[in-house]
Amino acid sequence: MSEAIAAAAGSPPVVHDDHHYTSTGQNSRKVLFWTFIGSECMFFGSLIATYLIYRGRDKVGPHPHEILNIPLTSVSAFVLLMSSLTMVLALAAIQRGNMGKTRLWLAATATLGMMFVGFQIYEFNHFVHEGLTLSTNLFGSTFYVLTGFHGTHVLVGVIWLWTLFFLTFTKRIGPGNDLDVEICGLYWHFVDVVWIAIFTLIYLLQ
Amino acid sequence: MSDHAQLDAHAVHAAHAGAHAHPTARKYVAIAIILTIITVIEVAVFYVPALHPFLAPILLSLSAIKFGVVAGYYMHLKFDPKMYSWVFYVPMAFAFAITLALLWLMATHRG
Numbered sequence: 394m395s396e397a398i399a400a401a402a403g404s405p406p407v408v409h410d411d412h413h414y415t416s417t418g419q420n421s422r423k424v425l426f427w428t429f430i431g432s433e434c435m436f437f438g439s440l441i442a443t444y445l446i447y448r449g450r451d452k453v454g455p456h457p458h459e460i461l462n463i464p465l466t467s468v469s470a471f472v473l474l475m476s477s478l479t480m481v482l483a484l485a486a487i488q489r490g491n492m493g494k495t496r497l498w499l500a501a502t503a504t505l506g507m508m509f510v511g512f513q514i515y516e517f518n519h520f521v522h523e524g525l526t527l528s529t530n531l532f533g534s535t536f537y538v539l540t541g542f543h544g545t546h547v548l549v550g551v552i553w554l555w556t557l558f559f560l561t562f563t564k565r566i567g568p569g570n571d572l573d574v575e576i577c578g579l580y581w582h583f584v585d586v587v588w589i590a591i592f593t594l595i596y597l598l599q
Numbered sequence: 600m601s602d603h604a605q606l607d608a609h610a611v612h613a614a615h616a617g618a619h620a621h622p623t624a625r626k627y628v629a630i631a632i633i634l635t636i637i638t639v640i641e642v643a644v645f646y647v648p649a650l651h652p653f654l655a656p657i658l659l660s661l662s663a664i665k666f667g668v669v670a671g672y673y674m675h676l677k678f679d680p681k682m683y684s685w686v687f688y689v690p691m692a693f694a695f696a697i698t699l700a701l702l703w704l705m706a707t708h709r710g
Contacts, residue, residue: 417682427683431690438694445698446705467642474638478631481673485624575675582674586666593662597645598655 426576430583437587440542441594444535451530457599460523462516469512470592473547476505477585480578490568496561499574502581503554506547513544536595543591546584553577621675630672637665 417424448457483498517537525533557577560566566573622630641661644650650657671677676684 417680419680419682423683424686427686431686434687434690435694438691438698442694442698442701446701463642463645467638471635471638474634475631477634477669477673478627481622481627482624485621485627488621579674582669585673586669589662589665589669593641593658597641597658 420572422572422576423579426579430579433583433587437539437543437590440535440539441590444539444595447531447535451532453530455520455523455525455529455532457532457536457595460520460525461596461599462519463596465512465516466592466596469509469516470588472505472512473509473585473588476502476509477582479505480581484571484574484578487566487568487571487574492561492567495574496558499554499558499561503551503558506551506554506581510544510547510551513540513547517541539595540591543584543587546587550577550581550584553580621678622672627673630668634665634668637661 479498479501483495483502486492486494486498520533525536527533527537554577557566557574641658644654644657644661670687674687676687
């Protein structure tokens, strides 16, 4: 920790790591990723706005209150919420240098994400059998586009998590590479907060 | 570079960037319990007819709390430098403002 002491004393630290830092003192990858998340806010904001604008303007059914399954979606919302916990536990584990627990929590997060996608596939399949397709009415169009894009984001996150999981068995991801897990975690938590908004605005406030 | 040297390097840059220590695993679990309780309350409120006149303000407030807790503690915005909060919350404020403006526009110009 001699570099940390030198930094605290005002001396320039003599460190050579793989991370790149901007003039703000922040890691460039982390700044880039937060900027991407900012753009994702606008993306999902536009989809949610479109859903809300067209809500209640359908000429034909099925309507949201006739088809949305609150108990099922509550369980899937809980699954995604718990995946955020396992994600931060993976980050805490790699920051402590415990690679065994890092693998465990990464696999748990990916598995919970796959469960969420499974719930969504079941829901979409059920809705199609009930007569709601992408072109049935405004509700169908806006609902499938919004939740479909969210589900795709979850799927991308699941692929990312499994990739990290398998890389922990190589030298690519090890103690000191916690930024890789942290950035994946930022993406995962963002997907979770988007679902918090969707669950309230689309499912509970019908 | 050894693992310890990498960890030291991270600590140096964290100190430079003004970041604070992230919560412990125990605190992460406590936060998850709070989030679960809020979710249970949300769903329970949905099934209580007496609360339906107040459904929107109650549910929007509860989801805003959940959103803030996940962003603050799990995404570490409460502990990381404020720059990240600005990069996250400013586009979100834009999205929120555009949503409200479009809702108002569509509500007043039906035709």
